[in-house]
Amino acid sequence: MNFLSDRRMINLNDIITFILVLIFPILLPLVIKNPYIIHLFIMTCIGIVLGMSFSMAYAPGLINIGVAAYYSIGAYASTLLVKKLDFSFWAALPVAILITGIISLVTGLAFIKAGTFTFVILTLLFNLALVQALGQVEVLGGWSGFVNIPRPEPIVIPYYSAIDFSTHTSCYYLILVMLLLIVLAFYGLYSSRIGRAWNAIRQSSHLAETLGVDVYFFRVFAFVVASCAAGTVGSFYAHYFGTLEPVTFGGFASIYIQLYSVLGGLDFPILGPIIGAIIMTFVPEVLRITSEIQPIIFGVLLIVLILFLPRGIIGSLHEARKMPIYDKMAKEIRAWLSNKRKTV
Amino acid sequence: MALVEIRGIEKYFGGVAALQGVDFSVNGSEVVGLIGPNGAGKSTLFNIISGFFPPSSGKVIFKGEDITGLKADRIARKGIGRTFQAPTLFMQSTVFDNVFTAFHMRYKQPLWKAFLHTPFARAEEEIAKEKTMEILGFVGLASQKDKIAENLSSGWQKTLAIAIALTTNAELLLLDEPVTTLSPDRVEIIMKLVSKIRDTGTTVLIIEHNMKAIMDYCDRIIVLAYGKRIAEGLPSQIRINKEVIESYLGEIG
Amino acid sequence: MNLSLIIQIIVTGLAVGSVYALMAIGIQVIIRTTGIVNFAHGQFYTIGAYTFWASYFLLKLSFVLSLAITILILLLFGALCYLFVFNFVQQRFKSSTSLSFKLLLSAMASVGLMMSLSQTILLSFGSEERGIPPIWPQIITIANVRLPVERLVVIVFCCLIGIALYLFFTKTKLGKAIRAVSEDPVMSTLLGINSTRIYLASFSIGCGLAGFAGMMLAPVFGVNPEMGTNVVFMAFLAMIFGGALSYKGAIVGGLVIGLMLSFGYQLIGGTSYVLVFVAIIVFLIYRPGGLSGELLE
Numbered sequence: 001m002n003f004l005s006d007r008r009m010i011n012l013n014d015i016i017t018f019i020l021v022l023i024f025p026i027l028l029p030l031v032i033k034n035p036y037i038i039h040l041f042i043m044t045c046i047g048i049v050l051g052m053s054f055s056m057a058y059a060p061g062l063i064n065i066g067v068a069a070y071y072s073i074g075a076y077a078s079t080l081l082v083k084k085l086d087f088s089f090w091a092a093l094p095v096a097i098l099i100t101g102i103i104s105l106v107t108g109l110a111f112i113k114a115g116t117f118t119f120v121i122l123t124l125l126f127n128l129a130l131v132q133a134l135g136q137v138e139v140l141g142g143w144s145g146f147v148n149i150p151r152p153e154p155i156v157i158p159y160y161s162a163i164d165f166s167t168h169t170s171c172y173y174l175i176l177v178m179l180l181l182i183v184l185a186f187y188g189l190y191s192s193r194i195g196r197a198w199n200a201i202r203q204s205s206h207l208a209e210t211l212g213v214d215v216y217f218f219r220v221f222a223f224v225v226a227s228c229a230a231g232t233v234g235s236f237y238a239h240y241f242g243t244l245e246p247v248t249f250g251g252f253a254s255i256y257i258q259l260y261s262v263l264g265g266l267d268f269p270i271l272g273p274i275i276g277a278i279i280m281t282f283v284p285e286v287l288r289i290t291s292e293i294q295p296i297i298f299g300v301l302l303i304v305l306i307l308f309l310p311r312g313i314i315g316s317l318h319e320a321r322k323m324p325i326y327d328k329m330a331k332e333i334r335a336w337l338s339n340k341r342k343t344v
Numbered sequence: 345m346a347l348v349e350i351r352g353i354e355k356y357f358g359g360v361a362a363l364q365g366v367d368f369s370v371n372g373s374e375v376v377g378l379i380g381p382n383g384a385g386k387s388t389l390f391n392i393i394s395g396f397f398p399p400s401s402g403k404v405i406f407k408g409e410d411i412t413g414l415k416a417d418r419i420a421r422k423g424i425g426r427t428f429q430a431p432t433l434f435m436q437s438t439v440f441d442n443v444f445t446a447f448h449m450r451y452k453q454p455l456w457k458a459f460l461h462t463p464f465a466r467a468e469e470e471i472a473k474e475k476t477m478e479i480l481g482f483v484g485l486a487s488q489k490d491k492i493a494e495n496l497s498s499g500w501q502k503t504l505a506i507a508i509a510l511t512t513n514a515e516l517l518l519l520d521e522p523v524t525t526l527s528p529d530r531v532e533i534i535m536k537l538v539s540k541i542r543d544t545g546t547t548v549l550i551i552e553h554n555m556k557a558i559m560d561y562c563d564r565i566i567v568l569a570y571g572k573r574i575a576e577g578l579p580s581q582i583r584i585n586k587e588v589i590e591s592y593l594g595e596i597g
Numbered sequence: 598m599n600l601s602l603i604i605q606i607i608v609t610g611l612a613v614g615s616v617y618a619l620m621a622i623g624i625q626v627i628i629r630t631t632g633i634v635n636f637a638h639g640q641f642y643t644i645g646a647y648t649f650w651a652s653y654f655l656l657k658l659s660f661v662l663s664l665a666i667t668i669l670i671l672l673l674f675g676a677l678c679y680l681f682v683f684n685f686v687q688q689r690f691k692s693s694t695s696l697s698f699k700l701l702l703s704a705m706a707s708v709g710l711m712m713s714l715s716q717t718i719l720l721s722f723g724s725e726e727r728g729i730p731p732i733w734p735q736i737i738t739i740a741n742v743r744l745p746v747e748r749l750v751v752i753v754f755c756c757l758i759g760i761a762l763y764l765f766f767t768k769t770k771l772g773k774a775i776r777a778v779s780e781d782p783v784m785s786t787l788l789g790i791n792s793t794r795i796y797l798a799s800f801s802i803g804c805g806l807a808g809f810a811g812m813m814l815a816p817v818f819g820v821n822p823e824m825g826t827n828v829v830f831m832a833f834l835a836m837i838f839g840g841a842l843s844y845k846g847a848i849v850g851g852l853v854i855g856l857m858l859s860f861g862y863q864l865i866g867g868t869s870y871v872l873v874f875v876a877i878i879v880f881l882i883y884r885p886g887g888l889s890g891e892l893l894e
């Protein structure tokens with residue numbers, strides 16, 4: 001099921017919905033003052049982008065179980081640029097994205113060429129190996145990583161004031177802006193013939209080839225764009241969180257990222273990760289699940305999801321909507337309403 | 345000048361010869377049937393022409409250009425479309441989406457403009473949507489345009505495959521067993537469609553086992569057996585050709 | 598570097614390499630038969646190691662008995678995992694769902710399994726490393742060269758299992774059925790082979806191999822909860838290096854990687870493992886099909 005190929009071009013309806021949906025996140029900090037909760041929202045935004053990265057690679061059929069690797073590349077590149085080469089955050093960010101792009105291009109070209117099964121394995125191996133490398137090489141911080149990574153420098157608006165990033169709230173707005181830009185860019189891709197080509201490749205790469213689609217190019221393209229998005233939030237994360245350790249980016253992180261995507265629903269590359277990341281960030285907090293048991297519970301959750309809800313939450317709701325019961329219910333409700341109108 | 349020339353095509357898989365020197369040519373605006381006992385190498389030939397693997401030796405010349413060994417997507421762009429023996433569709437998409445997606449290579453606007461949804465890019469998409477409806481109408485699938493492909497009957501699935509191949513605006517269409525296993529009514533509908541396609545100027549090369557379909561609707565027939573071309577001619581000639589009959593009987597016996 | 602040291606490095610390399618090869622074959626059998634990429638393989642390895650440690654060291658059972666118990670438990674546990682986790686996926690999503698989706702589901706299931714098992718092991722046994730007192734005399738001397746017996750034993754055992762596997766796959770009914778399914782699933786159903794049983798069997802055997810591998814190296818390097826992850830990394834690498842469609846490739850790949858690591862460790866130290874990875878990736882760029890040259894789509 002490819003929900004997006006029957007998307008009409010962006011029109012007024014979409015724009016209005018988009019704006020309405022935005023009001024909640026934008027006004028959020030006015031309502032919530034607790035920095036820890038703002039922190040959770042920030043991590044959710046990061047999670048959304050990472051989940052979208054997984055989904056974008058999945059669009060043409062690539063299963064990237066090592067998203068965290070590219071997340072870490074963005075984080076480490078940015079940190080090194082700022083700490084060792086005295087870059088400002090705003091200069092380091094684009095360079096870090098570029099570095100992530102180059103590495104994802106090189107690895108992508110090699111891994112994708114080896115076939116879809118092998119790709120899955122190689123992305124995981126790359127993730128594990130990278131974490132080891134980051135830990136063992138002292139120049140890259142070693143196992144203890146980096147501390148005291150500075151927040152982004154304030155943006156000076158001439159004649160007005162400066163936007164300073166020392167508070168959680170201002171960082172929240174920064175990540176929100178990044179998230180919005182990335183969502184826009186991704187939406188633009190998915191609703192164009194690039195997105196349709198990806199869908200075609202995923203369903204039948206054989207047929208897509210017959211229709212003139214250069215499968216290899218589109219796969220590499222999706223992979224690089226997805227990884228760059230991960231690198232972008234990686235850079236943000238390093239400077240927001242202040243400390244960086246290799247273990248944060250290990251195999252488990254990549255698996256959580258997968259969960260964000262799958263929980264929401266793989267057929268929804270933008271909406272899915274949003275739902276998934278929100279649930280996975282807040283539910284453990286509410287239920288006070290300690291970090292020790294987390295992997296077990298999430299592991300089991302992943303299995304349960306696959307068995308019972310493979311299309312994710314949104315996907316299952318969508319499927320449920322198609323069931324005859326709902327049609328009947330909808331008809332009855334409509335009939336009841338029009339009856340009411342008649343009597344009134 | 346012939347539309348397609350097959351010259352001396354040989355194909356070996358390991359030590360086994362699938363094709364041992366096949367020559368023939370096909371002209372514009374005709375329906376040519378490619379028949380022969382199982383294992384004669386027909387599907388292999390299709391795979392070579394459409395670029396899924398290269399021949400061990402020999403050439404494929406299309407419109408005067410040597411296209412031997414080019415990859416499948418390049419060959420598709422040159423103007424050769426095909427269908428497959430097994431139903432090869434975008435199973436989870438709707439009928440409309442299957443054909444609409446297939447227009448991919450006919451867009452002139454570059455990809456980055458498509459991403460930015462420039463007015464020209466959007467206009468092209470609108471045109472593609474209209475053409476999709478045209479094709480669906482042409483093959484008779486317009487009323488089922490919102491059905492999911494895997495829910496279609498196999499007859500309609502094969503029709504959809506042909507519709508997809510038509511989007512490529514190909515001059516040469518390779519149809520691999522388009523009517524095998526279908527009921528006589530369906531066969532007639534699809535073969536009439538093939539004739540309609542020929543009348544629009546496209547050449548159709550068909551692999552088929554359904555002899556009636558071939559005899560009734562093909563302009564010419566080429567017979568392959570044991571990796572070689574053993575006969576070529578009008579249906580009336582092939583029907584009484586001794587070698588052809590023997591090669592088929594040999595298969596049964 | 599004297600000859601003695603070189604021979605020791607080679608023996609260690611071969612020992613570790615044959616374990617990787619065994620693991621790689623286990624993974625390959627599972628992939629080629631059921632299409633499941635079993636990321637939890639490393640955890641089965643670890644469970645094998647701990648089970649052996651528990652039987653031999655804690656319960657003080659004999660070597661042979663510990664061996665048997667470990668293999669049995671692993672086979673059983675593998676079967677259970679298959680039944681509860683993967684079987685559902687295999688049955689529910691048969692033909693027309695896209696290959697990507699099926700691959701994703703089983704990859705995720707195995708990853709989920711990996712996470713839960715891995716953390717459970719960690720929490721149950723604690724993160725310290727346990728040693729096993731030596732089972733064999735430590736060193737024997739042949740022709741003036743001192744050889745570590747334990748590692749030789751590993752090589753010998755792996756060869757024995759390799760031969761057993763070969764016989765199993767070529768001579769027994771079940772083995773031939775498994776091969777048939779992995780080569781041509783459609784034909785096999787037509788021939789009346791019950792795919793579920795075969796999948797179950799292949800998965801269990803794959804896990805059994807992993808457990809056996811874990812048992813092999815437990816006396817040599819000790820047991821710790823992380824051992825599975827490291828070994829499975831190399832096992833997957835070996836499989837890809839050798840070519841995903843070739844059992845011989847997996848064996849050669851495993852041995853070569855073992856040797857590379859052994860020499861690398863002597864010469865460079867811990868980072869050799871990253872270098873081996875990079876080397877193999879570069880190799881793959883030039884030859885995506887690995888040593889055997891065939892691509893697995």
